[in-house]
Amino acid sequence: MLPALTGYDPAALEAYLAAEGQPAFRAGQILDWIWKKKAASVEAMSNLPAALREKLSTSFRLHALDHTHTQGSGDTTRKFLFKLHDGRYVESVLIPANPALYGERSDRRTLCVSSQVGCAYGCKFCASGLAGFSRNLEAAEIAGQVLMAERLSGERVDNLVFMGMGEPLANLDNLLAAISIITSPWGLHLGARHLTISTSGLVPQIRRLAEHPQQIRLAISLHGATDEVRGQIMPVNKKWGTAELFDALDYWNSKKKQHLTLEYILIEGVNDHLEQARILAGHARRLKAKVNLIPYNTVEGLDWVRPSEDQCRAFRDILKNSGVAATLRLEKGHDIDAACGQLRLKQETEEGIIEAPVKRK
Template sequence: MQAALTGLNHDQLATLMDEWGQPKFRVTQVLDWIWKKKVTSIEEMTNLPAALRDKLAETHRLDALEHSTTQGSADTTRKFLFKLHDGRYVESVLIPANPALYGEKSDRRTLCVSSQVGCAYGCKFCASGLAGFSRNLEPSEIAGQVLMAERLSGERVDNLVFMGMGEPFANFDRLMAAIEIITAPWGLHLGARHLTISTSGLVPQIQKLAEHPQQIRLAISLHGATDEVRDKIMPVNRKWNTEKLFEALNYWNSRKKQHLTLEYILIEDINDDLEQARILASHAQKLKAKVNLIPYNTVDGLDWVRPSEDQCRAFRDVLKNAGVSATLRLEKGHDIDAACGQLRLKQETEEGIIEAPVKG
């Protein structure tokens, strides 16, 4: 399979052009066509010599993704399903202005980006891992989701959250290679402060990102304030329990200025009692963290239930009364299978790539 041009950084493309005997300015021209003008074919790169376009087409694909499906919802949230070269699928969700998301202003568009096909971490409430882990996404497949979303929507993506399919920190090196492309002036030129990586709690990578020079934001998929609760729904907690996790987050705070975000999906009779809220408030106070509460998004094949809206608001109020910055995200896109991995799961099940998940 040909390599995708969307996976090459400036230096890699410069090396290629040099090997082909091309002048240095060709690097800028090619990158400009891909990331600024967002062309859909190499043939559209009209200021390149025909011979160079032919050679690029012979040796490289332009994109690593093929658009398969777009689902839109009444609130204008859009989910994109992309087909990969090996016949597998990955999805991204474009979320319109939402003042409840990380406290940002309401004139933004956020893209939720996937980092893996499936997931090996097996969080009990999540659709991404129902069929297990298949493979890591390449930098071209990660950065390509952003490029494709901008092409398809005709809109500039203002924020990225790496909390789609997969555990981003389990694909750390490829993720950071994609982030180089996304943030570079020659690439999509999106500021690092507009990027948030969400992890289920991989302690070594939290520490590694804390030492990275870019001011990338960090969100923790906590979903349980105690080991007892977290052990029930997040297998990662058995390796890196809350004590180890919070040690890593304290280290993060010693190196970074951005406030942490604690993500907390509310699941009825699992983690939504008000004692969990009080313990969560204590953790958030010590970490100076924001809390993002998300009522559970129903997933086919799983028996979990979202709490009542009154219970969700009561949980939030415990946090707010303790002085914690907390938002209750009555999420957009519930009518388009917006929980991570659902659209991909349906498509791959229909094609016989994976077996339908069984409840229980």
């Protein structure tokens, strides 16, 4: 399989061009066509010599993934399905104008980006891991989702959230390489403060990321305020319990300026008890964290259901009355299989790439 040009930084591209007897400045032209002008083909790079365009076309793929399908919803949320070079699929979700999403302005567009094909961590509310883990995405495949979303939508993506398919911190090296492309002036030039990494709680990687110089935001998939409740939802809690997790978050706070976000999917009869809200409020106050409450998004193959809106609001109000910044996200895209991994799961099952997952509880 030919390498993708979207995986090359200026130094790597200059080295290739030097070996081909081409001047270094051509690297800047190529990267400008890819990331700024969003060229549909190498042939469209009109200021390159014809011989170089021909050489690039035979030596590289332009993009690391191919768009196969878009689902759009009534609220203009769009889910993109992308096919990879090995025939597997990943998905990204473009979420417009959502004032409750991490406290950002309501006129912003947020893209939810995948980092793996499938997931090994088996969070009990999520479709991403229903068919298991296949592989990590390469940097070009991660950054390429953003490029493709902008090309397909014709809109600038203002914020990225790495909380699509997969556990981002389990693919940290490739993730950081992709972030370098996304934030670089020669790439998409999106500020690191507009990037949020969401993790199920991989403690060593949280500590490593805390040392990273860029001011990336961090969101924790908590979903339970105690080990007893969180352990029913998050298998990772057996390896790193809440005490170890909160200790790592204290370390993060000692290194970073941005406030943490605690993500909490509300599931009826599992973690929506108001006592959990009171305990969660204590954790959030100590960590100076915001809380993002998300009513459960129905996933085919799982039995859980979302609580009533009244119960969700009561849970939120306990947090707010305790002095915690809390938002209740009545999520967009509920009509387009917007829960992580659902569209990809449906497509790969139909093609016989994977077997239909066994219903789990």
